[in-house]
Amino acid sequence: MEKPYVIGIDMGGTGTKFGIVDAKGEILGQGSIVTPDYPDINDYINALYEGVLPLVEKTGGFSKIKGIGIGAPNGNYYKSSIELAPNLPWKGNIPLGDLLKAKFNLPVAVTNDANAAAIGEMTYGAARGMKDFIIITLGTGVGSGIVIGGNVLYGHDGFAGELGHTTIRRTNGRLCGCGRKGCLETYASATGVARSAREVLENTTEDSLLRQIAADKITSKDVYDAAVQGDKVAKEIFDVTGTILGEAFADFIAFSAPEAIIIFGGLAQAGDLIFNPIKEAMENNVLPIWRNKVKVLPSELKASDAAILGAGALGWEAK
């Protein structure tokens, strides 16, 4: 009999979530551990095993599991490793795939979190049936997963698809965590939006709900809450953010001519507030052959499940 389940693991800097997933994208059971609680990677692997074991037992044992897929920051698909991930407790290169394989005695595939989201979207979400699309994840950072002809683009070294670190402002660009200036991430991430909020508030005398919050405490969530109440300044902040994203998307289209660009993460929840300026700027900046041709869509996966589903989907082809 075909093995009916996979294990999907979503490793993040703060938490690691995992679940048992079936072929339809149902999560049959899930759990989590606190990533930084395990400064030794071996303890982390053991804790993961202890967390997963009862879920596996509930669904019929390890003989029903086809493989493990794991999405991890700086996860490298080719090497099944994590390399130099700044937000994880382990330094250097971690042979994550080998460690999991040894512990679970199952095939393992490793990728980064944005690529896992792309696979999830293609298997269960807004990109079902698409062979060429890009997913942009808007969170603490800006990540991306690029799908070409039905396959995730890994490039010659496994690191392709760092669209959050393409340069969108070459003059007076904001300093990025990567050490460079003007990266898309510095404008379109949650912290980028908060930063734009402070700039917009400084540059106008317009009244705003956001002025009730200390400038250095404003979050992208506050901007959203104000915008849905009709706050003009908050809407302006979404316009600024969406315009920059749309400009960037026009260049991404010139590269890979995707059928759609799918937006995943908190900011995608803002609906028209962010999608309208994105689409407008994208259409204004894209080469004429692509005008009114490339879709911009919100993710169709529940944010809390997407990475588990995506990583799980990768588990089907793990070796």
Place this chain on the structure above:
Amino acid sequence: MEKPYVIGIDMGGTGTKFGIVDAKGEILGQGSIVTPDYPDINDYINALYEGVLPLVEKTGGFSKIKGIGIGAPNGNYYKSSIELAPNLPWKGNIPLGDLLKAKFNLPVAVTNDANAAAIGEMTYGAARGMKDFIIITLGTGVGSGIVIGGNVLYGHDGFAGELGHTTIRRTNGRLCGCGRKGCLETYASATGVARSAREVLENTTEDSLLRQIAADKITSKDVYDAAVQGDKVAKEIFDVTGTILGEAFADFIAFSAPEAIIIFGGLAQAGDLIFNPIKEAMENNVLPIWRNKVKVLPSELKASDAAILGAGALGWEAK
């Protein structure tokens, strides 16, 4: 017996070159016709046939020909057509593949000129053995061919890889032929270099060989000739051009993580004059994970043969 030859056709706005190519990349015979001499596409196809026929007869007849590959401006691989090419005498969509198939009774594959160059480079040139690389063609315009996992990237509609029309200057960008502003092409094409020459000459009082030429007559060839004679201003023009290319390359790497970026066309002949500033700017702008990792190489194909070779290589897999 395997059919040992293909026909490679390089269609340009001024001339169309064609040749019979063997599996090793030898051109066994070649000829050309003047593209705008045939305002009717059917006359063009007939003239092409008349030109190719004696070459085919010399190499053993049509039974030895596996297929035809043709690189054409705005050539679409999926549709085997030319769509809205501004520099060709025929308007609208031309079903080039069908017309050639009907006339030659051979399998035909159509692509654009930069993709043909990429295939040529992969089959016979600097990208032999590479599966992930980008070729940038620097000519009247700036074209590109992107290879992912050994396949040319066509995108969902066949038009992917328009890197000459990614935006490299968002503020005060130069007006591009495509109607947009700040495209890479407006800086790195032959006309872009000539334009930079006029700007640099205006912005300095430094003496230069280029001042002997009327400002509006300066060509990129003049800049090259002056630079090899040690002209400081001409070198500065190459620095400006190379820096912009290097900045653009850093973003291309973030997209597809290629093993190499290969430069094809007149400007590539300038050697260190252009390669040094490109490499310096690319390394200064690329994300740390790719530092000193991605090669920048000159094409290894003779400029006059590359497009015939590339189109020919496409002919092997024509259907």
